[in-house]
Amino acid sequence: MSEHPVVVIGAGPQGLAAAAHLVERGVDVVVVERGDGPASAVSEWGHVRLFSAWPELTDGAARRLLEPTGWVAPSSGYPTGAEWVNDYLAPLADALGERVRYATTVTGIARRGRDKVVDGGRRSQPFVVHTVDGVGMESRVLASAVIDASGTWGQSNPAGADGFPALGENQASESISYRIPDDVSALAGSHVAVVGAGHSAIHTVLRLSELARRSPGTKVTWMLRRGSAANVFGGGAGDELPERAALGSRARSVIDSGLVDLVTGFRVAEFRRDDGMLTVVAEDGREVSGIAHMFALTGFRPDAEMLRELRIDLDPTLDAVAGIASQIDPNIHSCGSVGATGARELAQPEQNFFIVGVKSYGRAPTFLAMTGYEQVRSVVAHLAGDHEAAARNELVLPDTGVCGGSGGFDDSSGSCCAAPSVLQIGLRPVAVG
Missing domain, CATH: 3.50.50.60 (FAD/NAD(P)-binding domain)
Structure with a gap:
């Protein structure tokens, strides 16, 4: 041949x-x-x-x-x-x-x-x-x-936690984005939510946190499916890619400063519309309401x-x-x-x-x-x-400095490193390094 x-x-x-x-x-x-x-x-x-x-x-x-x-x-x-x-x-x-x-x-x-x-x-x-x-x-x-x-x-994953679109997700598509935003100025003064734990989500949270810093009244909610944020912020000084480490450190800083509200263990089950705003309902019944726009960055x-x-x-x-x-x-x-x-x-x-x-x-x-x-x-x-x-x-x-994959999905420790053998690297495909 x-x-x-x-x-x-x-x-x-x-x-x-x-x-x-x-x-x-x-x-x-x-x-x-x-x-x-x-x-x-x-x-x-x-x-x-x-x-x-x-x-x-x-x-x-x-x-x-x-x-x-x-x-x-x-x-x-x-x-x-x-x-x-x-x-x-x-x-x-x-x-x-x-x-x-x-x-x-x-x-x-x-x-x-x-x-x-x-x-x-x-x-x-x-x-x-x-x-x-x-x-x-x-x-x-x-x-x-x-x-x-x-x-x-x-081929974006949906916001729905079970791998299929959540109830109402398709109907709410005009208010949901599945990619990292560029200009977010139109969202100033509104409530914006992000679901996802990878680097695409972190990029988006940081961009929105800058908007919240510039425009009082802007509210940013970051929803994590996993029960802990322990591994979301990366390996810090142990990460051999310094810009990746900086990304995680900046994300931790905006959480600590109060610019972004972090909600853990939130697995999206349903979207509801009320007067043009979204209410997102978790599998456990918790709700986050008044959302003008959602960024679903789940891989x-x-x-x-x-x-x-x-x-x-x-x-x-x-x-x-x-x-x-x-x-x-x-x-x-x-x-x-x-x-x-x-x-x-x-x-x-x-x-x-x-x-x-x-x-x-x-x-x-x-x-x-x-x-x-x-x-x-x-x-x-x-x-x-x-x-x-x-x-x-x-x-x-390069090493990540992170110990623990999503094996900690329901575990507050988030650690699975008793016998570490494989490096989790990089970010979701939207921003491959």
């Missing part, structure tokens, strides 16, 4: 890095991106500043591809999403040239002439990647291998619909790649080091099909860009037949 290219789905940070590694190894590649430009998902949260520094946000093969064009790698500072795109991802896409196809949505992937059930001759057949372009034109691309780096953007989930005719193995709890799920499960881990990052752990029953990037983590809110870069380096080495390089682990992650 060497006459067919490797198809990479998604022109985000990991998809473009995968393409750079394939080009470096002399492998033909086609990148399909549903947005109109590179890293379209990142562009949608371009106002958010990352807590990873520039050296952690660029891939080695990508740098080697870019340097002959005169591009100089940013060496310091913490970019916003827009700066990440403008100063690195867009130039990388330009260097890849016509290999990247925009406004192209993948609707399905299969083996040529075989649905999911058929065994006979399956591995000898190329993949068929079904696509549709911006004007509705359908086409098919044959591929020797497929790397799914399509991410989870656009993302992957969409596997386009993979329905492939034989894939996803963890039933996280919807993550099964080979890495036990090492990233937030119910268990938050300390240690992530070891499962390579082609062996990411392998699927469907030979030469890989899910990488934040989508490989499923619902686990624990992803850094450098993790994805290591994934694609190993996967591409495997596809190129360099099994020694594929087996090598070149990833070194």
